Amino acid sequence: MITKVVKNASEAISGITDGMTLMLGGFGLCGIPENCIKELVNQGISGLTCISNNAGVDDFGIGLMLKKRQVKKMIASYVGENAEFERQLLSGELEVELIPQGTLATRCLAAGYGMPAIFTPAGVGTEIAEGKEIRNFGGKDYLMEMAFEADFALVKAWKGDTAGNLIYRRTARNFNPIMAMAGKITVAEVEVLVAAGELDPDHIHTPGIYVHRIFQGTDYEKRIEQRTVRNAV
Amino acid sequence: MITKVVKNASEAISGITDGMTLMLGGFGLCGIPENCIKELVNQGISGLTCISNNAGVDDFGIGLMLKKRQVKKMIASYVGENAEFERQLLSGELEVELIPQGTLATRCLAAGYGMPAIFTPAGVGTEIAEGKEIRNFGGKDYLMEMAFEADFALVKAWKGDTAGNLIYRRTARNFNPIMAMAGKITVAEVEVLVAAGELDPDHIHTPGIYVHRIFQGTDYEKRIEQRTVRNAV
Amino acid sequence: MLDKNGIAKRIAQEIRDGYYVNLGIGIPTLVANYIPEYIEVVLQSENGLLGMGPFPLEGMEDPDLINAGKQTITMLPGSAVFDSAMSFGMIRAQKVDLTILGAMEISEYGDIANWKIPGKLVKGMGGAMDLVASAKNIIVAMQQVNKAGESKLLPRCTLPLTGVRCIRKVVTELAVFEIDIDHGGFHLLERAPGVSITQIRNATAGRLFVPDHVPEMQL
Amino acid sequence: MLDKNGIAKRIAQEIRDGYYVNLGIGIPTLVANYIPEYIEVVLQSENGLLGMGPFPLEGMEDPDLINAGKQTITMLPGSAVFDSAMSFGMIRAQKVDLTILGAMEISEYGDIANWKIPGKLVKGMGGAMDLVASAKNIIVAMQQVNKAGESKLLPRCTLPLTGVRCIRKVVTELAVFEIDIDHGGFHLLERAPGVSITQIRNATAGRLFVPDHVPEMQL
Numbered sequence: 017m018i019t020k021v022v023k024n025a026s027e028a029i030s031g032i033t034d035g036m037t038l039m040l041g042g043f044g045l046c047g048i049p050e051n052c053i054k055e056l057v058n059q060g061i062s063g064l065t066c067i068s069n070n071a072g073v074d075d076f077g078i079g080l081m082l083k084k085r086q087v088k089k090m091i092a093s094y095v096g097e098n099a100e101f102e103r104q105l106l107s108g109e110l111e112v113e114l115i116p117q118g119t120l121a122t123r124c125l126a127a128g129y130g131m132p133a134i135f136t137p138a139g140v141g142t143e144i145a146e147g148k149e150i151r152n153f154g155g156k157d158y159l160m161e162m163a164f165e166a167d168f169a170l171v172k173a174w175k176g177d178t179a180g181n182l183i184y185r186r187t188a189r190n191f192n193p194i195m196a197m198a199g200k201i202t203v204a205e206v207e208v209l210v211a212a213g214e215l216d217p218d219h220i221h222t223p224g225i226y227v228h229r230i231f232q233g234t235d236y237e238k239r240i241e242q243r244t245v246r247n248a249v
Numbered sequence: 250m251i252t253k254v255v256k257n258a259s260e261a262i263s264g265i266t267d268g269m270t271l272m273l274g275g276f277g278l279c280g281i282p283e284n285c286i287k288e289l290v291n292q293g294i295s296g297l298t299c300i301s302n303n304a305g306v307d308d309f310g311i312g313l314m315l316k317k318r319q320v321k322k323m324i325a326s327y328v329g330e331n332a333e334f335e336r337q338l339l340s341g342e343l344e345v346e347l348i349p350q351g352t353l354a355t356r357c358l359a360a361g362y363g364m365p366a367i368f369t370p371a372g373v374g375t376e377i378a379e380g381k382e383i384r385n386f387g388g389k390d391y392l393m394e395m396a397f398e399a400d401f402a403l404v405k406a407w408k409g410d411t412a413g414n415l416i417y418r419r420t421a422r423n424f425n426p427i428m429a430m431a432g433k434i435t436v437a438e439v440e441v442l443v444a445a446g447e448l449d450p451d452h453i454h455t456p457g458i459y460v461h462r463i464f465q466g467t468d469y470e471k472r473i474e475q476r477t478v479r480n481a482v
Numbered sequence: 483m484l485d486k487n488g489i490a491k492r493i494a495q496e497i498r499d500g501y502y503v504n505l506g507i508g509i510p511t512l513v514a515n516y517i518p519e520y521i522e523v524v525l526q527s528e529n530g531l532l533g534m535g536p537f538p539l540e541g542m543e544d545p546d547l548i549n550a551g552k553q554t555i556t557m558l559p560g561s562a563v564f565d566s567a568m569s570f571g572m573i574r575a576q577k578v579d580l581t582i583l584g585a586m587e588i589s590e591y592g593d594i595a596n597w598k599i600p601g602k603l604v605k606g607m608g609g610a611m612d613l614v615a616s617a618k619n620i621i622v623a624m625q626q627v628n629k630a631g632e633s634k635l636l637p638r639c640t641l642p643l644t645g646v647r648c649i650r651k652v653v654t655e656l657a658v659f660e661i662d663i664d665h666g667g668f669h670l671l672e673r674a675p676g677v678s679i680t681q682i683r684n685a686t687a688g689r690l691f692v693p694d695h696v697p698e699m700q701l
Numbered sequence: 702m703l704d705k706n707g708i709a710k711r712i713a714q715e716i717r718d719g720y721y722v723n724l725g726i727g728i729p730t731l732v733a734n735y736i737p738e739y740i741e742v743v744l745q746s747e748n749g750l751l752g753m754g755p756f757p758l759e760g761m762e763d764p765d766l767i768n769a770g771k772q773t774i775t776m777l778p779g780s781a782v783f784d785s786a787m788s789f790g791m792i793r794a795q796k797v798d799l800t801i802l803g804a805m806e807i808s809e810y811g812d813i814a815n816w817k818i819p820g821k822l823v824k825g826m827g828g829a830m831d832l833v834a835s836a837k838n839i840i841v842a843m844q845q846v847n848k849a850g851e852s853k854l855l856p857r858c859t860l861p862l863t864g865v866r867c868i869r870k871v872v873t874e875l876a877v878f879e880i881d882i883d884h885g886g887f888h889l890l891e892r893a894p895g896v897s898i899t900q901i902r903n904a905t906a907g908r909l910f911v912p913d914h915v916p917e918m919q920l
Contacts, residue, residue, distance in 0.1 A: 094825035118789030118831030130574025132386035141865030153365035179560030213559025327606035351570030351612030363793025374646030412779030446778025
């Protein structure tokens, strides 16, 4: 019988080659596929187009790939907090396409749900609308936005099983489930990998049909970007 | 503080009046809002347009409303198993609009996600396509289908909390979560109602923001339409 | 000539290890009985389940757990439950590897009619239109002639269509056909044990292409 | 004249019992501190959470639990987590009752600019364009003049737009305005304690409509 379980990140990202389009789950540094990113950096695959809500920080997340000049184009909604990113953008080494966050999310959903395009009011009347079809429904204007296409989606879940089913934890869910649905090949790294049957079918966020390869990651750093606390009263 | 919790079905459906459009969750008799349906029958509200995947059986589910001639129009994907339904349809008392099941589901999703229309290939080249806009994406034709509008959505969940969060059980989930998102007013009946905080936020299928009224139902019959068993070996 | 179980058995040979499969009502449901033990297949039920298992034992029926035919079922280890929008989302996105369904008529261009007979009460298309419009790999399981002895493999469908140019493979009690949806025509791939080319010709109203050698099915 | 906390305090008065509220970064975040205890409000964080609570106690930070500003947070009883598609789905479907955000410029027709300054490095719009295009009820919290002393309430925005004809209410350190997005103009509703109409006039570059009596804010 064939299995979706692979040994490690190296095996998981096999087939990713220079110039491909990747989706990477996570919001800020929360819920990012740390192991896969590290392995992309190790292997030095370059010329990549990365679809991800953010671009990491200088020394973590997609920032690590930027530092090694592996990213040709970044498609994101917010890219602050990254000096190397700024440098490459200003020097013209890096292309950047900024997309409203909801549009980014819904273009992933569209891909996963086999819908070629969606309508959203986000960006109507702004520079985001340039060159896009505008359509009025019920007196309100909407932009037609196209489903994403990505060669690989790299996502991070909390728990997964050998059938590829995934469960996310707290707001580390974010873009992961919708990118998991959207990749031509979807790779999931999980903190805990269990046998099929150990997860309650009602608790699963991403059904295994969307996941092609799964492995238990190691050495999760789960770095906090903005540590904020309140004082005990 | 205002509360979403209502006493019973009668209070829950208050405001539903003759001629309104309702969504009713469930697939066959599985996961249907039994208490709300009984109360609709009690109150005899009529001239209703019902959006539901099926139309119940003669003596259960929406069939009970049909028997009392409360339904003016049925929007569904499959309406077999119902003799009274047939009679009313043939006599012209009942309007029926048949919609592919995936189109039905996605038009609910569209309403819940604020998307005025979606594209689906279902029905291209068939009588379903008549009068609809056809659009080609990537060499494939799609129909543009509009988001539903419903005055009330009546759904059934397994567990719910006082904040309106819902958890469904097994395939009784079906259309319930997407209809819950789609009603102008959404009423949820649950088998078990607990205090806010008792459900794991990661397990919730329908966030409470979509639910306006919630109550714990009684006397659930949960009838099985096609009891099928295998022999012990 | 094959019986229903024979058709199911032949179709089961088309299933590959790791496939996600959606089985329609009727003969397609029987296919599950003939999936070899050494391959692993996940059955999708379009009401919202992956990992459908066999019917429950008597007394173990769960009203909250049914398939798209509304029958009580069980779940296998590794199952996942989801709502109907996601279910048809994965169908449209072609995540389901193989769809097996029945038909009333198939045209030589791969059109299919299986939901409505004019003059008879229509019950609805359920998920059939979504499945045929979306699936990349569909096998139709059907009797090749109707009760009146007329072929159901036609130049054009006479009944209201469920989908157009979507069916590429048909398995009947007589044969296996591949359909050339670009140029039209049923290409005979295999014949059922003991069935002659002439029998197949007589039961095929649409254009039939017969190669020099037509192997017999290996069941 | 109000400080940031004063602006937040005034905006908190607009919140009704049972509201679902999305708070942007900056002054809007402070609004949470002034919600009266006798009303219940659910805060949405657009990365995928309803029921956001206060920051955690030291040592209780959870890297898997952050808000849209990437700050560590907590959850209150009744919280629900969801993915980013559902999060913006509920925003587009206008399930969120009130959105409070900051701005660099507001026009007298309710246009807003708050994401990009030409010549400066742009960081991205995040969820701002989705929020302003979708929300039925938006309050902008902002300083009325910029550091150069120029009004940010303009006849037309000079910066690249975030959204058009979407802002109906603005609260600044000087006043509360309602915008007539159909005919254009800032209608003065209230003035901050001790602030004169002249001060407000001088700080408003767009058309200002002043009624005979302008009440002072009750804070």
